[in-house]
Amino acid sequence: MKELPKELTAPYNGAATEKTIYDMWEESGYFNPDNLPHVTKDPYTIILPPPNVTGTLHTGHAIMLAIQDTLIRYKRMQGHKTLWLPGTDHAAIATQSVVEKKIQKEEGKTRHDIGREELLRRINEFALDSQLIILSQFRSMGASLDWSRLAFTIDDKRNLAVKTMFKKMYDDGLIYRGSRIVNWDPKGQTTISDDEVVYVEEKTKFYYFKYGPFVIGTARPETKFGDKYVVMHPDDERYKEYTHGQKLTVEWINGPIEATIIKDESVDPEFGTGVMTITPWHSVVDFELAEKYKLDYEQIIDKYGKLLPIAEEFAGMKIKDARDKIVEKLQAKGLVERIEDYTHNIGTAERTGGIVEPQIMKQWFIGVNKEFEHFGKTTTLKKLMIDAVESKNTTIIPDRFEKVYFHWVNNLRDWCISRQIWYGHRIPVWYKGDEMHIGMESPAEDGWAQDEDTLDTWFSSGMWTFSTLGWPNDTIDLKTFHPTDVLETGHDILFFWIARMILFSTYALNEVPFNVAYLHGLVRDKDGKKMSKSIGNVLDPRDLSVKYGTDALRMALMVGNGAGNDLKLGEDKVKAYKLFANKIWNATRFVLERTLDQEVAAQLNEEDESVYKTWREKHADISKDIDEYRLHLASEKLYDYFWHVFCDEIIETRKVRIANNDGKESAQQLLTILLREQIIAIHPFMPFITEEIWKYIKKDSDTMLMVTKW
RNA sequence: GGGCGAUUAGCUCAGUUGGUAGAGCAGCGCAUUUACACUGCGAAGGUCAGAGGUUCGAAUCCUCUAUUGCCCACCA
Numbered sequence: 163m164k165e166l167p168k169e170l171t172a173p174y175n176g177a178a179t180e181k182t183i184y185d186m187w188e189e190s191g192y193f194n195p196d197n198l199p200h201v202t203k204d205p206y207t208i209i210l211p212p213p214n215v216t217g218t219l220h221t222g223h224a225i226m227l228a229i230q231d232t233l234i235r236y237k238r239m240q241g242h243k244t245l246w247l248p249g250t251d252h253a254a255i256a257t258q259s260v261v262e263k264k265i266q267k268e269e270g271k272t273r274h275d276i277g278r279e280e281l282l283r284r285i286n287e288f289a290l291d292s293q294l295i296i297l298s299q300f301r302s303m304g305a306s307l308d309w310s311r312l313a314f315t316i317d318d319k320r321n322l323a324v325k326t327m328f329k330k331m332y333d334d335g336l337i338y339r340g341s342r343i344v345n346w347d348p349k350g351q352t353t354i355s356d357d358e359v360v361y362v363e364e365k366t367k368f369y370y371f372k373y374g375p376f377v378i379g380t381a382r383p384e385t386k387f388g389d390k391y392v393v394m395h396p397d398d399e400r401y402k403e404y405t406h407g408q409k410l411t412v413e414w415i416n417g418p419i420e421a422t423i424i425k426d427e428s429v430d431p432e433f434g435t436g437v438m439t440i441t442p443w444h445s446v447v448d449f450e451l452a453e454k455y456k457l458d459y460e461q462i463i464d465k466y467g468k469l470l471p472i473a474e475e476f477a478g479m480k481i482k483d484a485r486d487k488i489v490e491k492l493q494a495k496g497l498v499e500r501i502e503d504y505t506h507n508i509g510t511a512e513r514t515g516g517i518v519e520p521q522i523m524k525q526w527f528i529g530v531n532k533e534f535e536h537f538g539k540t541t542t543l544k545k546l547m548i549d550a551v552e553s554k555n556t557t558i559i560p561d562r563f564e565k566v567y568f569h570w571v572n573n574l575r576d577w578c579i580s581r582q583i584w585y586g587h588r589i590p591v592w593y594k595g596d597e598m599h600i601g602m603e604s605p606a607e608d609g610w611a612q613d614e615d616t617l618d619t620w621f622s623s624g625m626w627t628f629s630t631l632g633w634p635n636d637t638i639d640l641k642t643f644h645p646t647d648v649l650e651t652g653h654d655i656l657f658f659w660i661a662r663m664i665l666f667s668t669y670a671l672n673e674v675p676f677n678v679a680y681l682h683g684l685v686r687d688k689d690g691k692k693m694s695k696s697i698g699n700v701l702d703p704r705d706l707s708v709k710y711g712t713d714a715l716r717m718a719l720m721v722g723n724g725a726g727n728d729l730k731l732g733e734d735k736v737k738a739y740k741l742f743a744n745k746i747w748n749a750t751r752f753v754l755e756r757t758l759d760q761e762v763a764a765q766l767n768e769e770d771e772s773v774y775k776t777w778r779e780k781h782a783d784i785s786k787d788i789d790e791y792r793l794h795l796a797s798e799k800l801y802d803y804f805w806h807v808f809c810d811e812i813i814e815t816r817k818v819r820i821a822n823n824d825g826k827e828s829a830q831q832l833l834t835i836l837l838r839e840q841i842i843a844i845h846p847f848m849p850f851i852t853e854e855i856w857k858y859i860k861k862d863s864d865t866m867l868m869v870t871k872w
Numbered sequence: 873g874g875g876c877g878a879u880u881a882g883c884u885c886a887g888u889u890g891g892u893a894g895a896g897c898a899g900c901g902c903a904u905u906u907a908c909a910c911u912g913c914g915a916a917g918g919u920c921a922g923a924g925g926u927u928c929g930a931a932u933c934c935u936c937u938a939u940u941g942c943c944c945a946c947c948a
Contacts, residue, residue, distance in 0.1 A: 173910085361946075368948095380948060393948090430947060438948040447948075507946065562876060566943070569875070573945080653943090721896090722885055727877085728942085730884065734897060741910050752907035792888065802895075810912075817907085 166755055167858050174747035176711025176740075180850045184301055187853075192238075192869050193308045195245045199869060202241035207646040208234060209627050209676075210307060211659070212251035212315060215289040216260050219299035221685040221731065222652060224703035225723065227303045228716040229682060229793060230650050234306055235846035236788050239872035245643050246306060247630050249313035250293045254619040255350060255513045258585040261285045278584050285585045289314075299704065304712055304849045306868065311639075313630045315622045316587060323629035324622050325590040325602050327670060332600045334534045336543065336669075337579075339591075341524045343442075343449040344578050345509065348467040349516025352582040353525055355618055356575065357658055359518055361507035368504035369489060370435065372497045374412030374421060376401075379434030381504055382441075383488045384481050387415055387472050388460040389439035393451065396425040398436050415492060416474045424455055444520050463519055526580040526589060526615070530665075537672045546668040547571045547661060556664060556674045559791055560726040563656060563681055570657050579618045586616030624662030627675035646676045653681035653726055680791055683728040685719075706736050713848035714739035720797040720847060742801055743851050746844070749809050750855050753837045756820050757830045764827035773812060777803070777836055781843060785872075788846075797847050804840055812836065842870055 191197040195205065208230050213223055230246065238244040261284055262273055273281050293314070300307065313320065331337040344353045370377050376392060394401045406425040411418050421439075428451065429438060442452035442459045452459060464470055469484055471477045476484045492498050509518035530543045548571055550556050551564055558564045580589060592599040592610040604610050622629070627646050631639040645667070649660065660679050667675035707715045717739035723729045766774060780803055787796035816829040838859055845852040845867050856867035864870060 173908095378948080382948085428947095433947055440948080445948075447946085509946090566876070569944070656943095724886085732884075732897090735884075737910090738896060741908095744910050745908070748908040748910090750907090755907070787888080790888075795886075795888075798886070798895075806895095809908085813907080814912085 166751070166758065170747075170751045170754065170858060174711075174744060174851060174854075176713060176743065176850060177708055179854050180302070180304070180712055183850050183853050184304065186866070187306060187868055188301075188309070190866060190868075192866075193246070193306050194310050195243045195308065198238070198243060199865065200241060200871075201243045204242060205642050206234075206237040206242035206244045207643040208246050208648050208650065209630055209646050210246060210248045211649070211651045211655075212249040212313075212623070212626065213296050213300075214253040214256055215250045215293045215296070215314075216253065216257050217296055219296060219303070219703055221701060221703050221719070223296075223300070224303060224715065225682055225685060225719045225729070226650060226652070227300060227305045228719045229680070229723075230648075231303070231305050231849070232716075232720065232793060232797075232846040233648060233650070233788070235849060235868060236872060238306070238868065239842070239845070239870060241871065243642070245308055245311070247311045247313065247643075248297070248300070248305075248307040248309060249315065249626070249630060250289075250296065251623060252289060252314065252316040252585065252619065254581065254586040254616065255352070255354075255583055257285060257289060258583050259350070259513065261288050261585075264288075273584065281584055302704070302707065302712065304716070306849075311630070315619070315626070319632070320622055320625075320629050321587055322602075323625055323633055324587045324617065326634040327621075327625060327666065328590050328617075329600055329602070330670065331528065336529055336532055336534060337526060338529060339524060339526050341522055342527065342576070342578075343446055343520050343522050344525055345511075345518045346465065346521040346523065347511035347514055347516045348465065348519055350511055350514040350583070351465065353523065353578055353580065354511055354513075354518070355578055355620070358512045359509040360512050362510055363505060364508045365503070365505050368434075368502045370499040370501070371492060372499055373414070373437075373439060374410055376437045377435045377499050378437050378439050380438075381506060382444075382485075383492070384469065384473075384476075384484045385441040385444050385462050386439065386488075387462055387469075387474075387476075388443075389414070389441060390419050390421050391424050391440050391452075391457055392421050392437060393424045393426055393429050393440055394437045395427060395429045395431045398429075398431045400436065413495070413497070415488065415495075422457075424451070424457075426451060426454070443522050446520055449520070449522070459522060461522070463521075465521070467517075467519060525578050526591075527576040527578055529576050530574050531576075536669070543665055543669060544571060544574060547574075547664050550664045550668050550674045556676060556679060558660075558679045559681065560724075563653060563679075563726065567656060567661065571661060574661075577618075579621050580613075580615040581618055582615055584616065586619060587622055589613040589615050589617060620658055620662050623659060624666045625670075627663055627667060628671060633670070644671070644675075645673050648678045648680055649676040650680045650682065652684055654684065656681065678791070681726050683723060683726055685729050685731050701731060701733065706733070710736045710740040711743055711850070713743050713851050717742065717797060717801070717847060720793055721801065722794055722798070724794045725791060739801075742805065743848065745805055745809060746841075746848075746851060746855070749804070749813065750837060750841075750859065752813065752817075753833045754858065756817060757834055760827070760830045760834065763834075764831040766831055767825050767828040770825070770828045770832040774832060774835065777839065781839065784843065800840070800844050800847065804844070808836055808840065842867065842872060845870075 210230065211226060234244055234246045265271055265276065328337060345356065345359050347354050366381055368379060368381050369383055370379050373392060380386060404423050406423060408423045409420055412421050429436065440448035440451055441462065442448045442457060443461045444463060460472060462470060462472060463481065467481050469476050469479050476488060489498065510516065511518055533540050533542055548568065551558065551567055558567060590600060590602065591613045592604050594610045599605050599610065604612060628640060628644055631637060631644055633640055663675040667673060703715060714736050718731065718736040780799065784796045784799050813833065816833055819829045820826050841852045841855055841859065853867045
């Protein structure tokens with residue numbers, strides 16, 4: 163008679179076994195789809211959303227890894243040629259500012275003191291070191307990523323892809339350089355895209371000034387120096403005596419100016435006095451009006467947020483300081499009608515917190531409404547983005563986000579892609595006098611200078627599904643694994659990233675980047691608050707995983723976490739799944755103990771056969787849940803069946819039969835099969851403990867659990 | 873201003889196509905030479921936010937209201 167393995171008599175200790183098991187998986191080579199034994203089904207691909215190199219593992223990453231690893235392990239066990247490709251993101255502005263701050267603190271120098279080349283060298287060094295930390299943390303979550311294909315958004319291969327894309331889009335007339343209004347961040351000294359602007363509420367004053375016969379309202383007196391257009395609604399009865407294009411002289415801040423009347427429907431007669439003056443250089447709405455009527459533009463505020471010479475006595479002053487002084491002057495001239503309290507939203511830069519100042523600047527743009535020839539059809543990038551989702555070639559889960567997506571795409575304006583920071587893919591354009599060269603490298607002759615700017619970080623991340631697979635080269639990986647199956651990420655980057663990936667992939671490859679975009683909810687603390695360092699309610703997944711085991715943490719993140727809904731996570735929940743791990747361990751020991759004398763596989767009797775059938779039905783149900791991305795249900799059902807059906811009912815009743823020798827062989831066989839099949843089924847969710855148990859229950863002919871047939 | 877969610881037991885949430893309301897945690901009672909006190913069994917706890925409608929039948933579908941959260945736009 164066999165004996166119970168010694169290891170099983172001790173309680174399960176996750177922290178002690180996880181590292182050994184992960185090493186065993188990694189050494190097996192099975193993370194790489196090219197090494198998988200018994201591939202019987204189609205390729206299955208997930209490209210990991212690349213974390214910022216500067217980051218450390220947080221609960222958001224932990225959720226993403228848990229969900230994706232579960233899907234990947236499930237498909238791998240089913241016999242798919244399964245690829246999960248890892249990488250990291252250079253996160254241009256974020257990374258550069260981390261390193262700049264470090265240099266400032268340690269050496270008291272700015273980026274201009276040490277120069278472009280040296281700064282980039284230091285950032286690279288920092289990025290490579292930092293990347294190792296987060297990657298090792300990803301391993302500790304049990305992530306079965308193919309490390310042999312590791313990519314970085316700014317390595318040489320990705321740089322080739324970026325340059326190739328830029329040139330291709332330029333040649334198609336989709337990328338252009340132009341003077342347009344952009345979001346300028348005076349603090350970060352760079353442009354940012356519309357999506358990087360976050361609005362915060364500000365309490366301020368709203369001023370009513372006399373402007374000739376009119377009273378105009380403004381919250382920004384400091385921009386008003388050059389205002390020579392006064393706009394009102396064409397149907398506004400109060401101003402019917404004035405006609406479009408009429409000119410009149412008005413007394414203004416620095417003396418009289420000639421004002422022109424513009425009648426336009428965009429003016430809301432209900433707001434303020436129904437009359438406004440416009441500043442096209444520093445307002446998006448005003449800029450659009452100026453474009454429409456071909457008006458003059460004049461810059462009032464410089465890159466540093468200071469007033470220009472047009473402000474005369476106020477020139478050189480900062481906006482904040484100038485505002486009150488300007489109002490004083492107007493007051494002295496008797497031009498202030500009244501001042502009210504006012505609450506409105508102001509745009510700030512997501513990364514630096516600087517107050518965004520719209521400016522007209524010469525920048526590079528991607529034209530989303532420009533028609534071009536695309537695989538034999540005339541289309542626009544916007545249409546491609548709509549079609550991909552409308553045709554269901556890409557499905558967004560949960561589907562309510564599809565509406566949000568359409569709304570966003572329909573209102574999309576040209577995307578400003580140039581950034582005035584140093585860390586990033588440098589724009590592949592060279593200038594010599596009036597000549598311009600777009601290509602992979604500088605022309606051979608002397609005198610060509612490359613564009614100083616870099617590309618928006620989302621330009622390179624937008625190409626992530628195929629740049630990681632070797633594009634623009636015609637690689638086997640690209641043919642095999644693209645379009646990818648699932649893109650799994652938080653719903654907070656639907657626009658930033660998902661939309662851009664659809665844009666680039668449909669444009670360059672004429673295929674969607676992924677068949678399914680699965681959006682998980684964001685993690686909140688047990689009271690529903692956002693986790694943040696300043697509130698001090700952050701749960702560190704690394705602590706939880708050491709304390710309760712990675713399997714427990716993964717289950718806690720999975721159960722009850724339906725697509726698109728935020729997940730509240732408290733430590734108790736993780737603890738509950740540690741108990742589950744313990745339950746699995748004990749049940750295994752017990753089943754092994756009671757089946758030590760089992761020689762051969764016995765036939766199940768009628769009663770046991772029907773119990774087994776219920777399990778098979780449950781199993782099919784769970785498979786369907788996973789196939790349809792209801793991982794929160796699948797995980798809960800596995801938990802419930804194992805604990806409350808298998809342990810509480812089946813084991814309890816069969817142990818009596820085994821003791822009494824009443825249908826003993828059938829009972830033993832039932833326990834053996836159910837344990838085995840459940841360990842297999844639970845593996846994608848709790849990979850460590852199941853792989854460990856597998857060592858003691860597997861047959862001699864079995865391979866390791868991660869490649870055992872589901 | 874526009875859009876999208878959420879509201880179910882004390883707490884956290886499930887509830888896949890409409891068919892007698894579920895779990896975990898907490899609390900209560902009972903059991904114990906026990907695979908597991910990191911256990912088991914049991915009881916208790918809910919007019920499924922409110923009102924109206926569709927239906928043989930509604931937590932589920934429709935309309936309105938309330939509370940709450942998020943996203944988008946941004947108005948000088």
